[in-house]
Amino acid sequence: MRNFLLTLLLTVYSVSVMAELSIQITQGVDNPIPIAVVPFSWQGDGVLSEDIAQIVVNDLEQVGEFRALSPGNMLSMPSEENEVFYRDWRVLAQDYLLVGKIDRAPGSQLVQVQYEFFDINRELKLAGEILTGSVSQLRDIGHEISNVVYEAVTGTRGAFTTQILYIVADYSPTGEVLYRLEKADYDGQRAQVLLESVEPIMSPSWSPDGEDVAYVSFETDLPRIYIQNIVSGQRRQITNYPNINSSPVFSPDGTKLAMVLSKDGSPDIYVQDLVSNELIRVTEHPAIDTEPSWSTDGRSIVFMSDRTGQPQIYQLELGAPSYQVERLTYDCFQCLKAKFLPDGVNLVHVRRETRQDPNYQIAIMNIDTLRVITLTDTALDESPSIAPNGSMIMYATKFGGRGVLDAVSIDGRVKFRLPSSRGDVREPAWSPFFN
Amino acid sequence: MVTQGNKLIKLSFVVISMLALAACSSSSETDDADGSAMTSTGGSGSGNSAQPSGAGNNQALTQEEIRAQNALRQNVFYFDFDVAEFKPEDRQTLTYHARDLAGNSGKRVRLEGHADERGTREYNLALGERRANSILNYLIVNGASRSQIEVVSYGEERPDATGQTEQAFSRNRRVEVVVR
Numbered sequence: 316m317r318n319f320l321l322t323l324l325l326t327v328y329s330v331s332v333m334a335e336l337s338i339q340i341t342q343g344v345d346n347p348i349p350i351a352v353v354p355f356s357w358q359g360d361g362v363l364s365e366d367i368a369q370i371v372v373n374d375l376e377q378v379g380e381f382r383a384l385s386p387g388n389m390l391s392m393p394s395e396e397n398e399v400f401y402r403d404w405r406v407l408a409q410d411y412l413l414v415g416k417i418d419r420a421p422g423s424q425l426v427q428v429q430y431e432f433f434d435i436n437r438e439l440k441l442a443g444e445i446l447t448g449s450v451s452q453l454r455d456i457g458h459e460i461s462n463v464v465y466e467a468v469t470g471t472r473g474a475f476t477t478q479i480l481y482i483v484a485d486y487s488p489t490g491e492v493l494y495r496l497e498k499a500d501y502d503g504q505r506a507q508v509l510l511e512s513v514e515p516i517m518s519p520s521w522s523p524d525g526e527d528v529a530y531v532s533f534e535t536d537l538p539r540i541y542i543q544n545i546v547s548g549q550r551r552q553i554t555n556y557p558n559i560n561s562s563p564v565f566s567p568d569g570t571k572l573a574m575v576l577s578k579d580g581s582p583d584i585y586v587q588d589l590v591s592n593e594l595i596r597v598t599e600h601p602a603i604d605t606e607p608s609w610s611t612d613g614r615s616i617v618f619m620s621d622r623t624g625q626p627q628i629y630q631l632e633l634g635a636p637s638y639q640v641e642r643l644t645y646d647c648f649q650c651l652k653a654k655f656l657p658d659g660v661n662l663v664h665v666r667r668e669t670r671q672d673p674n675y676q677i678a679i680m681n682i683d684t685l686r687v688i689t690l691t692d693t694a695l696d697e698s699p700s701i702a703p704n705g706s707m708i709m710y711a712t713k714f715g716g717r718g719v720l721d722a723v724s725i726d727g728r729v730k731f732r733l734p735s736s737r738g739d740v741r742e743p744a745w746s747p748f749f750n
Numbered sequence: 751m752v753t754q755g756n757k758l759i760k761l762s763f764v765v766i767s768m769l770a771l772a773a774c775s776s777s778s779e780t781d782d783a784d785g786s787a788m789t790s791t792g793g794s795g796s797g798n799s800a801q802p803s804g805a806g807n808n809q810a811l812t813q814e815e816i817r818a819q820n821a822l823r824q825n826v827f828y829f830d831f832d833v834a835e836f837k838p839e840d841r842q843t844l845t846y847h848a849r850d851l852a853g854n855s856g857k858r859v860r861l862e863g864h865a866d867e868r869g870t871r872e873y874n875l876a877l878g879e880r881r882a883n884s885i886l887n888y889l890i891v892n893g894a895s896r897s898q899i900e901v902v903s904y905g906e907e908r909p910d911a912t913g914q915t916e917q918a919f920s921r922n923r924r925v926e927v928v929v930r
Contacts, residue, residue, distance in 0.1 A: 484907075492908070515907035517871060537902055538875070559879055559903060562872045575872065582876045603876040619873060626873055651870045665870055675869065695914065697870050713914060742871065 341721075342730040347382035348410055348468060350375060354386055355415040355428070356394035363417065364450060367428060370457030371413060374475045375464065377502065378707065379729025384409055396431050396440060404435045411435060413464060420447055428456050432464055441467045454504065474702045477501045478746040479709065480509075480519040480528055481720060485738035495738075496530060498545065501702075501745070503720075503733040509543060510550075519744045522565045528744075529553070529563035529572060540574055542589075553587065562605055566613050573597075573607040573616055584618050586633065599637045604629075606652045611659040617643070619651045628653040628664060643682055648672075652697065656725065657705040665697050677710050679725065690727040700745040711741040821846035825927040827885065828920060831866070834880040836888070836925070844888050847927060852893030858930040861885055863903040864910070866919035871905055878903030882925050900930070 352375075354368045368386075375381035386392075390403040394416040404412050415430035431443035442463050446456045455476060462473030479501055485493045494516045499506040510516060514533035521528060522542075529542045540563045543550035554560040558577040565572060572587045584597040584607045598604040602622035609616060615632040628644040628651070631637065643662065644650035653664040656679070666678040666689065677699045678689040690708065699710040707729075709722040714732070718739030723730045733740075811819075821843040827836050836844065851857055863878030882901045890896055911918040 486912075494907075515904060517875070517905075517907065533904070533907075558901065559875060561875055575876075577876070577879060582879070603873065603880070605872045605876050606870065619870075621873075626869070649869065651873055667869075673868070695867065716913060 339732045341732050342379070342728070344379050344728050347376075347380055349384065349408055350381050350411040350413065350464075350468075351384040351389065351404055351407065351409045352413045353389065353392055353394065353415075355417050355430070356392075357417045359417070359419045359426070363426075363453065365453035365457065367415065367417065367453060367457040367460065368413075370454060371461045371464065373502070374458060374461035374473075377731045378465070379724060379731075380469065395429065396433075396443075399431075399433060401433075401435055401438045409435050411441075411464070411468060413460070415460070425449055426453070428453075428460075430460050430463075432467060454500070458500070471706060472704045472748070474501060474704045474706065474745075474748070476749065477703060478525075478749075479503075479700075479720075480521065480744040480746070481740055482516055482519065482742045483735070483738040483740050484515075484718070496528070498528075509545065509548070517742065518562055519742060520564050521744055521746050523567055523569045523747055525747050525749045527565075529565060531561050531563065540572070542572075553589075562607055564607055564609060566609055567611065568613055573609065575605045575607065584616055584631075586616070595633075597631060597633065597637075598640070608654040611655055611657060617653050617655065617662070619653065625649050626651045628662065644680065646685075646687070649675075651675075652699065654699065654701060656701060657703075661725075663699050663701060663708055665699065677708060677723065688727060690723045690725075691721070691730075693721075696721075698742045700743045702745050703748045709743040709745055711743060818846045818850070822850055825929075827925045827927075829881050829923040829925070831868075831919070831923065834877065835884050836881070841888075844885060845892050848889040848892030848894045851889060851895070851898050855895065855898070858898050858900070860900045860902060860928045860930055862908075862926045862928055863901070864908060864922055864924050864926070865906050866922040867906045867909065867914070868919065871907070875903050875905030875907075878905045878925075881923075885925050885927075 352368045352372050357363055372383040376383055384407060388407065391400060393399045393414045395414060399412065399414060412433040412435055413430060415428060417426055417428050420427045425447050427445050427447045429445045432441045433439065434441050446459060448456055458475040461475040465473035478498055480496065480498050483495045483497055491513065494512050494514065495508050496510040496516050496519055497506050497508055509528065512532060512534050517531040519528050519530045526546065527542050527544055529540060531538050532541055538560050539552055540554040540560050541550050541552050553572065554574065556576050556578040559582055560574065560576055562575040563572050570589055572589055574585050574587060575582050576585050581601050582603050582605050583599060584604050586595045586597055597616055598618065600620065600622050602620055604618055604620045606619040607616050615630055617628060617630045619626050620629050626649045627642060629640050629642050631640045647666050648669045649667040651665040653662050655662055660681055660683055662680045662682055664678055664680065665675055667675050674694045675696055676689050677691045677696050678687055680687045693712045696710050696712045699708045701708055705725065707722050707724050709720055711718055712721050718741045719735060720733045720740050720743045721730060824843050827840050829836065851859065861882040863882030865874035865877045879901065882903060886899055886901055889899060909922045910924065911921040
């Protein structure tokens with residue numbers, strides 16, 4: 316038995332109006348894996364606020380690789396192993412089966428969720444455990460079960476218990492704009508406001524331990540970098556240099572913050588040590604250098620520069636003289652906002668192919684083979700952010716004239732959208748794993 | 751505890767917001783007024799025949815003073831796509847702005863640079879600054895003092911027009927001169 320406690324859930328926020336995001340699957344794979352998820356039985360009184368089986372189904376279907384059997388077509392409704400007859404599922408051509416039951420934990424307000432996961436063809440139980448938590452944690456328990464199922468089938472760690480940060484710009488009928496930094500589950504559920512302002516908020520970025528967010532806020536009338544603790548809401552201003560202070564990104568070990576400052580004339584990349592506050596200048600060029608990101612080993616910075624006239628991607632090892640900068644992209648009119656996938660070889664970026672083609676799309680370039688795969692086909696795609704398991708990329712685009720968040724698998728086969736009920740939603744930042 | 755801390759933060763934000771909102775709404779109203787005034791100014795800059803004859807009778811304002819006043823009323827300057835230099839037709843107007851600052855050392859202005867939404871946000875933030883700097887440099891060369899001018903870029907975060915049309919894009923590529 317495992318006690319299910321997600322520290323992040325202990326957050327208490329005074330939540331006002333939020334953008335409600337909910338997932339729509341826009342594109343799936345041709346031959347999804349058939350899986351039966353039997354509605355979990357509930358032994359307690361009343362009706363539970365969450366349907367765990369449905370949460371698991373939604374998780375698995377939106378990553379596109381699974382297709383869940385409708386409960387109406389099930390021949391039996393087992394809730395534990397001794398009620399499972401493999402033949403019932405084989406005749407329905409199912410490869411996998413998930414069953415479970417929910418009970419009150421004896422002598423407490425908590426509930427315990429027992430689940431078991433089976434391989435139908437091999438007639439084998441692959442996983443099973445009992446998770447205990449409060450009723451308000453049922454969604455987390457559902458996502459945790461999705462992680463187990465996903466990893467058991469694909470071999471890749473599931474990212475269903477991760478979260479996203481994003482910015483919402485809400486336009487009132489009188490023309491005023493309210494900017495919000497929000498946090499939600501990866502699927503857009505349970506949104507919380509972390510910061511609200513009438514001045515713009517930009518560039519949210521997670522610390523590698525998932526406890527802090529760095530961002531740019533114009534609340535003093537000027538763009539300045541802040542770090543805010545996500546749980547306590549405590550925040551501190553990190554920079555107050557003249558001109559642009561932007562694009563904060565935590566180093567992989569969390570001890571440094573890469574950023575863009577134009578205090579010395581034009582925007583250049585800097586790294587600030589968060590312990591000693593020492594500031595190191597990384598690039599030195601009269602053109603625009605911006606959009607830093609860290610290589611996976613934390614030893615070099617990838618950034619965008621328009622030093623040749625148009626934005627291209629460059630890489631520079633920290634501590635190396637600036638003339639040792641290496642240009643990574645050549646075959647695009649504009650290549651921007653690059654970040655390495657966890658494999659350290661594939662570079663996710665925003666790409667405009669030619670001057671004549673006005674579209675900005677999300678692409679991946681293998682820096683060894685130089686092969687480029689363009690993943691999206693909409694016009695104004697930007698701000699790609701990678702799931703911590705490297706399986707999907709969430710990005711901002713326009714739909715119906717409004718800003719929305721879309722996600723695409725790194726092979727381009729699966730897409731889903733998180734439409735918002737209000738405001739322009741943009742700049743998604745996918746969290747790291749929390750444990 | 752946690753909740754209260756957050757409310758405090760939020761409260762201070764509301765205060766900031768009210769102040770900022772007041773500042774913004776007043777400036778954007780003048781922008782709009784100028785949007786229409788501007789085109790007529792641009793036209794009357796060369797065709798300065800109609801107004802001066804009437805105003806000349808006032809004997810208070812010379813033709814040159816009227817031209818200066820009209821120029822100062824234009825406080826939004828638009829830019830071409832992917833271009834950081836202000837348009838040649840704005841040169842004369844900006845010269846009047848520079849002379850005005852040179853002659854009023856106590857006057858302070860803020861140059862607010864903006865970009866359209868194409869391209870990435872952080873690049874657009876930098877482009878907005880580049881545009882504002884092109885006007886900043888011209889004002890200084892023509893007599894304004896650096897200490898009179900503050901530059902801030904909003905990138906694509908504060909569009910003047912919404913929508914994904916070339917018309918909206920061109921309205922958003924701008925520098926606003928805001929008197930402080």
